[in-house]
Amino acid sequence: MNIVVCIKRVAATDSTIKLGSDGKSIDPSGVEFVLNPYDEFAVEEAIKTKEATGDGTVTVITLGSADAQKELRTCLAMGADKAVLLNAGDTELDAFNTAAMVGAYVKSIPHDLVFCGKQAVDGDDSQFPSRLATILDLPCVTEVQSLALEGGVYTAARDIEGAREVVSCPTPAVISTNKGLNEPRYANLKGIMAAKKKPLETIDVTTIAPATTVAELTLPPERPEGKILDTVDELIAALKNDAKVL
Numbered sequence: 001m002n003i004v005v006c007i008k009r010v011a012a013t014d015s016t017i018k019l020g021s022d023g024k025s026i027d028p029s030g031v032e033f034v035l036n037p038y039d040e041f042a043v044e045e046a047i048k049t050k051e052a053t054g055d056g057t058v059t060v061i062t063l064g065s066a067d068a069q070k071e072l073r074t075c076l077a078m079g080a081d082k083a084v085l086l087n088a089g090d091t092e093l094d095a096f097n098t099a100a101m102v103g104a105y106v107k108s109i110p111h112d113l114v115f116c117g118k119q120a121v122d123g124d125d126s127q128f129p130s131r132l133a134t135i136l137d138l139p140c141v142t143e144v145q146s147l148a149l150e151g152g153v154y155t156a157a158r159d160i161e162g163a164r165e166v167v168s169c170p171t172p173a174v175i176s177t178n179k180g181l182n183e184p185r186y187a188n189l190k191g192i193m194a195a196k197k198k199p200l201e202t203i204d205v206t207t208i209a210p211a212t213t214v215a216e217l218t219l220p221p222e223r224p225e226g227k228i229l230d231t232v233d234e235l236i237a238a239l240k241n242d243a244k245v246l
Contacts, residue, residue, distance in 0.1 A: 001056035002110040003046045006102055006132065007039040007075060009068040010122045017219065024214045035071040038117025040184040041177035045147065046115045047079040048182060052149075057081045059109070063088055063102055069200060076195035077187030083200045088207050095127035096211035103135030105205065111136075111172060118143045118176040129176035139169040142176040 011017065011026065012034045018027040035043075043060065050056045060075040062068045063086040072083035086105055091097070106114065114136070119126040126142075133140030146157040154173060157166045187195070229235045240246040 001050065001053050001112045003049060003056055003058045004106055004109070004111045004114045005039070005042050005046045005058060005060045005075070005080065006106075006114065006116040006128070007043065007060055007062050007071060008036045008117075008120045008122075009033050009062065009064055009071045010036045010120055013037075013121060019217055019219065024217055026217070033067065033071070035074050036117050036120050036122075038119060038121070038177060038179070040117075041179065041181045042115035042117050042175075043075050043078055043080060044182045044184040045175075045177055046113075047185075049113065049149065050079075056112075059084060061086065061102060061105065063093065063098055063205070066202070072200055073195050074187060076198045076200070077191040078185055079191065080198075082198060085200065085202045086205045087202055088205055091207040092210050092213060094210040094212045095123070095125055095131055097208040099128055099131035099135055100208045101205050103132050105203070106132075106136060113171055114138070114174045116174070116176050118178045129174055133174035136172075136174065138172055138174050140174040140176070141167055141169055143178040144175055145178050145180040147175065147181060 010033065012032040015031045017031065019025070020027045046058045050058050058080040060072055060080045060083045062072060065087070066085070068085055072085060076083055084105070086101060088101060114132065116129050116132065118129065120128070129142055130140055141154070141156045141158075143158045144156045145159060148155045149171070152171050153168055154171060154175070155166065155168045156175065157164055158178065159165075227238070229238060236246065
């Protein structure tokens, strides 16, 4: 089984974000970048699927700059077999052109199953999995929290508003992963050393213009300082006069 995992390099959510001078991007200086958290579940599920079937290859793909090699090596250390960095230069990326460029490459390689995180924590638009499935002309099941494969058919479950939905789809398919699907493994020393010898290929791709562009980025307003109350009477007064909930 040939399993493909699409990942993204994102800023860590606990990083202090500063805006770039153009007002449309973040200043990367001093920011820690990591593997997108939802993609960790995708990598883990791909490795588990390979281990369960007893054969196959897990290929991890990302679109971005050479800096993303660190996140690809992390995936290799977890247990993926090979990695591919699709170099799009300085092209501004959105879900539209990212899916188009990644999809063009995935079409060129064997793919029995494609995993990706349900969303990237930087853009939070959740568009990539569905757009990729459309380009590949494959069924797509999103935000999966449990998954079982039998006889070439996947049974997937996910939480929806007030209920739990169970769906089935044939392979090949695009599956987007959500928290709760599995517990991503940590890369141990043996895996980290092995990752250095695994293939990581860089491919220059034909760039496609984005369908949307960022007009402006603004930081949220700073939270006001909290007020420390020493007595129950002060608390009641604050709830009544300030919060107006009494």
